[in-house]
Amino acid sequence: MTIVPFAYKRLSLSQQIITGVQQMAAGNLHDVIPVKGRGSMADLAGHLNQMQIGFKTLLDKEMRIERLKTELIANVSHDLKTPLTSIINYVDLLKQKDLPSDTIESYVQVVDRKTQRLKVLIDDLLEASKMSSGAVELHMETVNVSSLLSQALAEFSDKIENSEVSFRVQIEHPQITAALDGRKTWRIFENLLSNALKYAMPHTRVHLNLREDHDHVVFTIKNVSAYEIDFEVEELFERFKRGDQSRHTEGSGLGLSIAKSIAELQGGDLQIEMDGDLFKVTVRFKRKPD
Numbered sequence: 638m639t640i641v642p643f644a645y646k647r648l649s650l651s652q653q654i655i656t657g658v659q660q661m662a663a664g665n666l667h668d669v670i671p672v673k674g675r676g677s678m679a680d681l682a683g684h685l686n687q688m689q690i691g692f693k694t695l696l697d698k699e700m701r702i703e704r705l706k707t708e709l710i711a712n713v714s715h716d717l718k719t720p721l722t723s724i725i726n727y728v729d730l731l732k733q734k735d736l737p738s739d740t741i742e743s744y745v746q747v748v749d750r751k752t753q754r755l756k757v758l759i760d761d762l763l764e765a766s767k768m769s770s771g772a773v774e775l776h777m778e779t780v781n782v783s784s785l786l787s788q789a790l791a792e793f794s795d796k797i798e799n800s801e802v803s804f805r806v807q808i809e810h811p812q813i814t815a816a817l818d819g820r821k822t823w824r825i826f827e828n829l830l831s832n833a834l835k836y837a838m839p840h841t842r843v844h845l846n847l848r849e850d851h852d853h854v855v856f857t858i859k860n861v862s863a864y865e866i867d868f869e870v871e872e873l874f875e876r877f878k879r880g881d882q883s884r885h886t887e888g889s890g891l892g893l894s895i896a897k898s899i900a901e902l903q904g905g906d907l908q909i910e911m912d913g914d915l916f917k918v919t920v921r922f923k924r925k926p927d
Contacts (some may be wrong), residue, residue: 654681708737716758720751727751761891773821773902780817782922783808786847789826793834799841802860809848815922821899822922825907828892829858829918838863838914853905854922862916896920 669686727744730736733917736744767773790797790806797804837860844859897907905922 648733654685657683664694674692686701710897712851717755720758722756723751724748724755732778761895764891764895775818775821775902777816777818777903779814779824780819781810781812781814782817782822782856783813783847784825785819786845786856790828790845792827793830796834800834802834802837802841802843804843804845807844807846813847813849813854815854815924817922818899825896825899825920826856832892832918833858833860834859836859836863836916849924851924853924856920856922857917859915859917867912893918 669689727748731741731744731748786806786808790804837843841861844857846855846857848855893907893909900907900920900922903922905920907918907920910917910919
């Protein structure tokens with residue numbers, strides 16, 4: 638007498654599985670197949686639900702990639718076209734006859750600035766491309782990271798003094814070392830300092846800390862963001878993505894992506910944390926053994 642209800646349950650579950658598979662094939666990845674009881678049919682329903690979750694995750698990822706590709710094309714076009722248009726316009730102005738010498742000098746200065754801007758954008762794009770392909774040659778050596786950070790800060794001293802933010806620096810001690818490529822690591826500090834100067838809220842402090850623990854050299858930089866970041870933090874690592882989405886600030890939008898790639902190529906990592914308007918970047922390098 639118990640065979641008929643059992644067979645009915647299996648038939649009902651089989652029909653639900655068939656319906657679920659048909660829905661998946663039609664692109665509906667939201668409806669879950671009810672898993673009832675035990676046995677091979679229940680296991681099959683569970684596995685199909687896991688497949689559905691996997692398909693949905695992949696689809697969401699593909700849609701995100703396509704959206705970022707569209708943004709990349711738009712942003713690259715905008716960032717390259719803006720200085721190029723200025724160069725073309727001012728070259729046309731320079732073709733005019735009988736221009737006063739001070740006007741010519743002023744136009745040439747604008748062309749020079751825009752040319753340098755275009756060069757930075759192209760150089761950053763090429764470097765980001767090399768990083769993503771792994772076609773980068775590293776020259777590893779024992780680097781005094783404390784000294785390297787101090788040199789980077791000295792290089793930025795004029796920009797820091799002329800900015801509307803103040804820097805607070807804590808270096809645990811002057812002999813923090815790690816096995817790194819010095820020039821590439823300099824680029825990490827350069828990009829992060831530039832990022833803070835561009836995007837920190839005026840009249841706030843930027844906090845820098847360099848320390849070491851048993852396994853790692855750890856560098857952190859924190860600032861209050863002048864712009865609301867209303868997208869996923871991980872998207873800041875995408876090419877040409879900026880915290881300033883209105884793109885009033887100058888920059889390629891590649892700085893964080895390049896810095897992260899350099900850190901990872903040297904066996905380290907770079908992470909971003911957001912807590913309200915507080916923006917924090919943490920870079921870890923493997924500590925040089927004693």
